[in-house]
Amino acid sequence: MLLTATALLMLLQQAPAEGTDWDAEFGVEVQERDPVTGELPVAPYEQSNANAGAAPYTGTQLAAAFGRREGIARIAARTVELSEADPRIAALFEGNDMIRLKRTLGEQFCYLLAAGCDYTGRDMRAAHAELRITAAHMNALVENLQVAMREADVPFAAQNRLLAKLAPMSRDVTGR
Numbered sequence: 001m002l003l004t005a006t007a008l009l010m011l012l013q014q015a016p017a018e019g020t021d022w023d024a025e026f027g028v029e030v031q032e033r034d035p036v037t038g039e040l041p042v043a044p045y046e047q048s049n050a051n052a053g054a055a056p057y058t059g060t061q062l063a064a065a066f067g068r069r070e071g072i073a074r075i076a077a078r079t080v081e082l083s084e085a086d087p088r089i090a091a092l093f094e095g096n097d098m099i100r101l102k103r104t105l106g107e108q109f110c111y112l113l114a115a116g117c118d119y120t121g122r123d124m125r126a127a128h129a130e131l132r133i134t135a136a137h138m139n140a141l142v143e144n145l146q147v148a149m150r151e152a153d154v155p156f157a158a159q160n161r162l163l164a165k166l167a168p169m170s171r172d173v174t175g176r
Helices: 002-012 061-065 068-085 098-112 124-128 135-151 156-173
Strands: none
Touching (some): 061 068, 061 156, 068 098, 098 156, 124 156
């Protein structure tokens, strides 16, 4: 009897129509990436270098120590890559726009190191408000940044100067 009922149910079931858009069926909204940047759209916000969290250094020596704009961008991207792979903090990056993060982190570093960039990201508090970042998360991120800077042969003193600019921002990044 059970076998007959199972066979009958299998006959009554219909395969879904080919080409069914399951996202549309279930109301899933798919965000389209910008065709030029590859970034996902974000809600409008006021763009300002003040959002970078600190005033930039003066002079060109620090920017040179980091490899100028190109080197700074590589260090920022590498920091994000290391953090995405870091089991201590990888979950914080899931579902976020890594293309945008790499760009804005690079802009922030570039601006702070006086390499001639403007910062177009959100302010630190707004950018991290929903992430529930802890001091342990921040420490892991800083360790990854240090690895990226060492891999790029940034002198230790120059590394410390960037970290000194970033450290006070932890108040706005970590949850209270």
